[in-house]
Amino acid sequence: MKTDHRKLNFNAGPATLPDAVLEAANAAIYDYEGSGLSILELPHRGAAFQKIVTECNMLVRELCGLGDDFEICWMQGGGRMQFAMIPMNFLPQNGKAGYIVSGHWAEEAMQNATYYGSVDSICSSKSLHFTELPIVPPNAGSDCAYVHITTNNTIYGTQWHHVPQVNAPLVADMSSDILSASRDYSRYDLFYAVAQKNLGIAGNCLVAIKKEFLARQVRSLPPILDYRAHISENSVLNTANVFAIYASLLMLRWIKARGLTNIESDNKLKSSILYHAIENSAHFAAHVRKIEDRSLMNVCFSATTPEARTLFDEACKEARITGVSGHRSAGGYRVSLYNAVSVDWVRKLVEIIESL
Ligand SMILES: Cc1ncc(COP(=O)(O)O)c(C=O)c1O
Structure with a gap:
């Protein structure tokens, strides 16, 4: 594959992919591992795709240092789907969710929660145009079903280099810094990351949830909007985005090798x-x-x-x-x-x- 004509791509996402990943994806588009099928034709309920999902889950567990107390699944709908699903699943109608408002995506996530319960902007740097991180007050979130944080603010270029102390289950949007550094991922009760920055291509989103937090699900939902249904169906509740999940597998292998x-x-x-x-x-x-x-x-x-x-x-x-x-x-x-x-x-x- 000719890669020397490629531009130096500093886009915020969809982002550049390593040559090795593009080469493997290119080969799989023509013939997936000698199966006589393109990866684009691979049945989502077949053994070959189940193997891809299993290896993805295993690599996330290994790279993020997660134990059996976490469930992992792969979803469509991007970050915005998670903005909606988190309150839908975990914010009781009469309850409150706390949001650390460090940028546009954090604000949009908070806005989504208003459909399901009340929200508390526990700190915000909006008045500073999000050019610095807000200060999290002590005991933040003590009356909240969860506190949501965006670990890296893609638009403004700020990032939390430590996990803020909060007094509630901590939920993190790690879309733009997942696996960019070793960190204690097990400190989060739920974390999610769209794939199109550090984990592959658009159309796939990683979600990791602590079993204990999952058990706090607050309302009955149609399966497609219910984390438990996605987990019990091993990420193939509906026709999965086979190619995007495969691209994430290639990225995870590349991250592990480096x-x-x-x-x-x-x-x-x-x-x-x-x-x-x-x-x-x-x-x-x-x-x-x-x-x-x-x-x-x-x-x-x-x-x-x-x-x-x-x-x-x-x-x-x-x-x-x-x-x-x-x-x-x-x-x-x-x-x-x-x-x-x-x-x-x-x-x-x-x-x-x-x-x-
Ligand atoms: C931190 C963060 N969260 C969420 C999103 C939204 O993701 P999507 O466009 O997949 O809904 C983005 C998009 O760039 C982002 O940077």
Whole structure:
């Protein structure tokens, strides 16, 4: 497979994929492991697909360090489906859910919960345009069915590098930093991550739930909206997105082969050289000022003059760099440094910043 024409893709998601993953996916599209069927034709209830799901679950358990107290399933509907399903399943009608509002996605998740019960914005950095993390008050969530956190704020480039102390089951949207570093995943009662950033392609979402939390399900729901039904059907309650789950398997194998510790140190290196170049340039300014709040995954910054912007855009085009525009609501630039982005790519970007 010819990969040398590929652009240096810093998009926030769908994000770049490793060449090895693209090559394996390409081969499987033609013939899945000598079966005479394309992966796109593979029956979702057949043994071959069950094997894919089983290996995905096993790798998530291994890489996230999860024990038998967790259930794992793979779903469609993206992050927004989880925004709705979490309160649907766990927020009683007369109950309350706490949301740590550190960005747009956290806010949208909270908005979804208002359909099922009441919500408490336990802290928010909205007045600061989400350019820093809010401060979680002591004893947060003591009257809540759960507290929801977004561990990495894709749009603004902030990230929680520690697990905040709360007094309720903790639910996390890890869509943009899952498996980017080793962390204690078992501290969460439920975590979910859309696949299109660090775990593969759109159309698949990982959900991991502690059995104890699952037992707190609060209402009777149609099976498609009920976590227990997805788990008891082993992620094939309906026709599964076979190809997207297979892409996640390829990514999980790739992450395991590289090692989470190496991935984490590369992610730290990539973000530190990029932030360092921005800080030392008169032509750019980082959006997130507090070093401890900065994301290793999404680096957001602006050009200080229209001339610098033009020069930077031209140099990126020339270097075949793509996907560096900021989110439409934040403006400026956003460089996403997910696991598949190489240190060499970031060095190219840094060279451009330093040459202006
Ligand atoms: C942290 C986070 N959560 C949720 C979403 C929404 O995911 P989806 O578009 O799959 O609903 C995104 C999208 O980028 C995200 O970055």
